[in-house]
Amino acid sequence: MTDKTINKAGSVRRVTEAEMAEQRDYISRIRAILAQRNDKPKAFVETYGCQQNSSDSEKIKGMLSDMGYEITDEIDGADLVLYNTCAVRENAELRVFGNLGALKHKKRRNPDMIIGVCGCMMQQEHIANTIKTKYKHVDMVFGTHALYRFPQILDEALKHTRVFDIENEDGAIFEEISVKRDAPPLAKVPIMYGCNNFCSYCVVPYVRGRERSRSAEDILAECRRVADEGYKEIMLLGQNVNSYGNDLPSGTSFSELLKLVCRTEGIERIRFMTSHPKDLSDDLIEVMASEPKICNQLHLPIQSGSNKVLKEMNRGYTREQYMERLKKVRRAIPDIVLTTDIIVGFPTETNEDFNETLSVLKEVEYDMIFSFIYSKRVGTPAAKMPDVLTDEEKHRNFDEMLKVQNEISKRKNETYAGTVQKVLVEGLSKTNDKTLTGRTEGGKVVNFSCSDNNDLSLSDYVGKIVDVKITSVQTWSLFGETEN
Ligand code: SF4
CATH class of the missing domain: 2.40.50.140 (Nucleic acid-binding proteins)
Known part of the structure; x- marks a missing residue:
C-alpha cells in the first residue's frame, strides 16, 4: 500500500462548479465500480459532537448513497466505516481512538474494508500524525475543510492508497451536494461555518477556521427543497448564527435572513443555534418576537457567572451585559424557553467563581443546561493556565450544579401540567x-x-x-x- 497526500494550495473560499463537477465524476466512477459487485456495499458512519458535525455527516451519507452504498446502523458487516470526530472534549477523542483500535482485527479479517476518520479532530496535526503512525489500518483521514473532496479521497482509498487530506484551507464552502437527512419532520440547514471568537478554552476556530457565511440565496433554496421533501421544521446552524452575513458583500444580517426563511411555504417552525450573547441584537429579538414561525426557544451559552472567569474565557461580555440581553428577550417573549451551556472547573475558577455560576442558574431559572467539566485542549490559551481547583473539587461542584439545575428544570416543567x-x-x-x-x-x-x-x-x-x-x-x- 502506498501513501498519498492530497492538498490544494492556497485558500479556497467557495468551491467552484468545476471542482464540484470533478467530485461528481468520482461519485459516478465509484458507483460504476460498486455496481459490479453482487451485493450492495454497506457504509457505517458514526458522528460525534455537535449539530454541525451531524449536518456534515448527512452530506457524507448523501454522497455515499449516490455512490451506491447502503447506509447501515450496524458496524458488523459494513464495507466502509467512517468516524466523523469532535475535538471539543477529550472524552470523545478517547472513544474514537478506542473504536479505531477495535477495528484492527476486523481489517485483518477483511482487508478490503475501508476505514476512515474525518471531522474536527483530524484538523489537529498531532492527532492526524498519531493516526498516520500508530493506526496503520486506517485508510483515509480528512479534515472538515476537505469534506467536499470525500469522493476523490474514497476513490483513492478504494485503490488501496492511504489518503491524508488535512490541509488547513479556511473557507471551502460548497453547494450542490446530495444530503441524506434523517426522516422528516426536522431538517438541519447550516448557514455558516467556522468561528471568529477564540474563546480561550475552545478549539473550534482552529479546526473549523474563520467565519464563512453561505449566501442567503443558497440557504433559501435549501429551505425550499426541504419543505418540498415534507420537512416541517428547520434548524439553522452555525457556531455563532448572530454574526451571520458579516463576511458577505450583501451584508444580509441574521435577523434579515430569518425573516426570509420564515417565508418558506410548508415550513411551520424555525429554530437556530448557537447564539453568542455578545452578538444578540435588538433586531433579532424583535424578529423572534414578531415572526410566528420562529420558535419561542433560545439557547444562549453563558459558560460562567463570574466576570473574572468570563474575561479569562475571552467571552466578550460580563454577567451584567448577559443579564441585560436576557431581560430584553424575556420582555419581548415572556414564554421563551431558555437553555444554556456551562463549563465547570475552568482552570482559574475558584469556589467563589463557581458559586456565582450557581447564583446565575438560580436567578435565570433556565429550562435546561448543558454542562461539562472543563477539558484541556492542546493549542488553546486556557491549556496553559494553571488549575486552581483539584479534580475532586471540580467533580463535587459539577454534581452540586446538576442537583440545583435538576430541581429548577423539574419545577419549570411542572408549570406545564394541565396545559x-x-x-x-x-x-x-x-x-x-x-x-x-x-x-x-x-x-x-x-x-x-x-x-x-x-x-x-x-x-x-x-x-x-x-x-x-x-x-x-x-x-x-x-x-x-x-x-x-
Ligand atoms: S463562540 Fe467560543 S465557544 Fe463557541 S465555537 Fe466560537 S470559540 Fe468556540
Missing part, C-alpha cells in the same frame, strides 16, 4: 411503541398517547402538529394525551 401544548410529532417513542414523541414550540420533549377516535395509525401523525394535554412531567420531558 395544552402544540406538539410537532417526530415519531414513535423509543421506549414504548404505543406512544408518540414530539416537541413543543419551546423544544420540550413530549411523549403522549392518542385518543383513537379516528382512522389514523400512529405513524400517520408524524410531521403533524397536534394539541396535547400535559398530564404529568419529569425533569427532562413531559407526558400527555391528544386533545379532542
